[in-house]
Amino acid sequence: MQFRDLKKQYQVLKQDMDAALTDTAASAAFIMGKPVKELEAELAAYVGVKHCVSCANGTDALTLALKTWGIGKGDAVFVPDFTFFSSAEVVSLEGATPVFVDVDKDTFNLDAADLEEKIGETVAKGELTPKVIITVDLFGLPADYPRIRKIADTYRLLILEDGAQGFGGEISGKKACGFGDISTTSFFPAKPLGCYGDGGAVFTDNDEWAALLDSYRVHGKGQFKYDNVRIGMNSRLDTLQAAVLKIKLKAFREYEVADINRAAARYTEKLQGKVKTPVVPEGYYSSWAQYTIRLDSKEQRDALQAVLKEQGIPTMVYYPTPMHDQTAYKNLKVPVGSCPVAEQLCHTVLSLPIHPYISEEDIDSVCEGILTFIAKK
Known part of the structure; x- marks a missing residue:
C-alpha cells in the first residue's frame, strides 16, 4: 500500500504524460518554454484570478510575495504554529519576525480569535509593525477567510495565502489560492497537484504585484533579462514540469x-x-x-x-x-x-x-x- 500512490497515477496518465515529456525534450525549450505560459493561464482560470506567476517551488512562491510587498526588518508576520517550517522560514529570511498563532482544534487552521489577540499584543508591545497574515490551507482545507479577512481589514494587514496543501479546496464555490491578496501553492510531487520535481506558483489580481513577481523570479529583470532593475532570485518553473502539470491539471479538474x-x-x-x-x-x-x-x-x-x-x-x-x-x-x-x-x-x-x-x-x-x-x- 502506498501513502500517496504516484506510480498508479502515472500508469493512468502514461500515454499523455509520455507524449508531453517527449515533446518537451524534442523542443529543447527547457526553460520558460511555451507550456509554462499555457499552464499559468490555465491555473489562473481555474483559481479565478487575473495572474498566475509560476516559480521553482512553493517556498520561493512565499518569498516572492514577501519581496513584492517589501517585508523586512521590524515587520511582524503572523503564522500558524501548526504548519510546515517554510511558512515561517521565509519570513525570517526576509529579516522580518514571525509571530506564531494557535490553530483551531477541529480544522487545524489558523484560529481567528487567537490571531486577533496576537495582533493586539504585538501592537501593544510596539517593537514590531504588523504587516502580513500568512494563512495556511492545511491538509487541503481552506482557512477561515471570512473571519480572517475582517481582522486583516481592521488592522490594515495583507493576507498571504499559503495554499501549498490547499489547491483545489473551496469555500462556497470560490477556489483556494484566490483568498489572499497574494496566494501561493506548491507543486511538490505529493501535493494535491504535484509535478515530477519541484515547482510552485503565485496568484494575484493586482497588476503591479504581478509585474514585480515576474521580475523578482528572474533576477530582478526589467524590460529584458540583462536589464536588472532590482535584486531578485533565480526561480523559474522548468518547461518539463509545466508540461507534466498541464496533463495532471486536466485529471485533477475532471x-x-x-x-x-x-x-x-x-x-x-x-x-x-x-x-x-x-x-x-x-x-x-x-x-x-x-x-x-x-x-x-x-x-x-x-x-x-x-x-x-x-x-x-x-x-x-x-x-x-x-x-x-x-x-x-x-x-x-x-x-x-x-x-x-x-x-x-x-x-x-x-x-x-x-x-x-x-x-x-x-x-x-x-x-x-x-x-x-x-x-x-
Whole structure:
C-alpha cells in the first residue's frame, strides 16, 4: 500500500504524460518554454484570478510575495504554529519576525480569535509593525477567510495565502489560492497537484504585484533579462514540469478531486465516533492533501502507528513539533502554552494513506487495523 500512490497515477496518465515529456525534450525549450505560459493561464482560470506567476517551488512562491510587498526588518508576520517550517522560514529570511498563532482544534487552521489577540499584543508591545497574515490551507482545507479577512481589514494587514496543501479546496464555490491578496501553492510531487520535481506558483489580481513577481523570479529583470532593475532570485518553473502539470491539471479538474473526496468520505463513514475524524465546515470543500485523525494521547498515536506499520500500512505524523518549539526559533522565547492546541495536535495527529486512486479495499484495510486497535485498547 502506498501513502500517496504516484506510480498508479502515472500508469493512468502514461500515454499523455509520455507524449508531453517527449515533446518537451524534442523542443529543447527547457526553460520558460511555451507550456509554462499555457499552464499559468490555465491555473489562473481555474483559481479565478487575473495572474498566475509560476516559480521553482512553493517556498520561493512565499518569498516572492514577501519581496513584492517589501517585508523586512521590524515587520511582524503572523503564522500558524501548526504548519510546515517554510511558512515561517521565509519570513525570517526576509529579516522580518514571525509571530506564531494557535490553530483551531477541529480544522487545524489558523484560529481567528487567537490571531486577533496576537495582533493586539504585538501592537501593544510596539517593537514590531504588523504587516502580513500568512494563512495556511492545511491538509487541503481552506482557512477561515471570512473571519480572517475582517481582522486583516481592521488592522490594515495583507493576507498571504499559503495554499501549498490547499489547491483545489473551496469555500462556497470560490477556489483556494484566490483568498489572499497574494496566494501561493506548491507543486511538490505529493501535493494535491504535484509535478515530477519541484515547482510552485503565485496568484494575484493586482497588476503591479504581478509585474514585480515576474521580475523578482528572474533576477530582478526589467524590460529584458540583462536589464536588472532590482535584486531578485533565480526561480523559474522548468518547461518539463509545466508540461507534466498541464496533463495532471486536466485529471485533477475532471475527476481526481472528486475521487479523493469519495475516499475521504469512506474513511469518515467507517471511523467517525471511534476516533476524531477531520472536520469540514459547512460550505467548505477540501482537496484532502492529507486525511488526518486524532488520537487521545501521544502514546496511543505512536502505538497505533507502530501496529499499522507491522501490517504494511504507511502513516505519517504532520507535524511532530510546533513552530515555536523548533530549534531555529528558540531565540524568540515564545512562552510555553502560548499555542496549546498546536502543541496538543503535534502529539495526537496521524495521517492515513489517501489519494485519488486508492481502492475501497485499501481504505477498508486501514480502517480495520485502526478499529481493531481501538477495540483492544
